[in-house]
Amino acid sequence: QVQLLESGGGVVQPGGSLRLSCAASGFTFSGYGMHWVRQTPGKGLEWVAFIRYDASNKFYADSVQGRFTISRDNSKNTLYLQMNSLRVEDTAVYYCIAFHDTRGEAYWGQGTLVTVSS
Amino acid sequence: EIVMTQSPATLSVSPGERATLSCRASQSVSSNLAWYQQKPGQAPRLLIYGASTRATDIPARFSGSGSGTEFTLTISSLQSEDFAIYYCQYYKKWPPVWTFGQGTKVEIK
Numbered sequence: 497q498v499q500l501l502e503s504g505g506g507v508v509q510p511g512g513s514l515r516l517s518c519a520a521s522g523f524t525f526s527g528y529g530m531h532w533v534r535q536t537p538g539k540g541l542e543w544v545a546f547i548r549y550d551a552s553n554k555f556y557a558d559s560v561q562g563r564f565t566i567s568r569d570n571s572k573n574t575l576y577l578q579m580n581s582l583r584v585e586d587t588a589v590y591y592c593i594a595f596h597d598t599r600g601e602a603y604w605g606q607g608t609l610v611t612v613s614s
Numbered sequence: 615e616i617v618m619t620q621s622p623a624t625l626s627v628s629p630g631e632r633a634t635l636s637c638r639a640s641q642s643v644s645s646n647l648a649w650y651q652q653k654p655g656q657a658p659r660l661l662i663y664g665a666s667t668r669a670t671d672i673p674a675r676f677s678g679s680g681s682g683t684e685f686t687l688t689i690s691s692l693q694s695e696d697f698a699i700y701y702c703q704y705y706k707k708w709p710p711v712w713t714f715g716q717g718t719k720v721e722i723k
Contacts, residue, residue, distance in 0.1 A: 531712065540715075540716050541658070541701060542714070546710045546711070553709070555711060557711075591658075595705070597663065600660070600664070601669075601670075602650075602663075604657035605657065606657055607657055
């Protein structure tokens, strides 16, 4: 069955860096655009970034532009999110999602918690 | 930037009753609208896409309607497992930017 497994979350100080990974299985990873979405109790669900199936296009939310980098390795069925210059307000659960709008498919991982605190 | 506004914030419903949830877009999103259900400790689950099409394995008691700026999710007869938070989502085709509503919590009356 479809599985997305995030890892790499943890506690980091403001200004620090983390790299999240999302290991995909059970579907053709290389055929899907991939998203990162984060969730906080206060701000709800917030879209973070997107990468096209072949990595030819990447888009970011204004709140993370210039600090976060999305990438993928289709040979390893893995999605990444490099997060630099982290801020307290980046604290959230981060989800990776495989999304296909015309087929009505949205596969979400279980999420990984990132806490930015001194 | 398109803003998605859901109402009400909380809906108290008895099991077996009908629940109607609303989502309004600040400008037209055509039919690029999805609904998700989220239970505590779980990731959101896709219920509806294209404003009115049920996702795979979603029970028929869930239905979506609307286009443009006004959308509705209806749960025809609430089951115990339906008490959760529901989010609407605008998914722009290109660039594929998403915007979520703030959620409606459906609780047991």
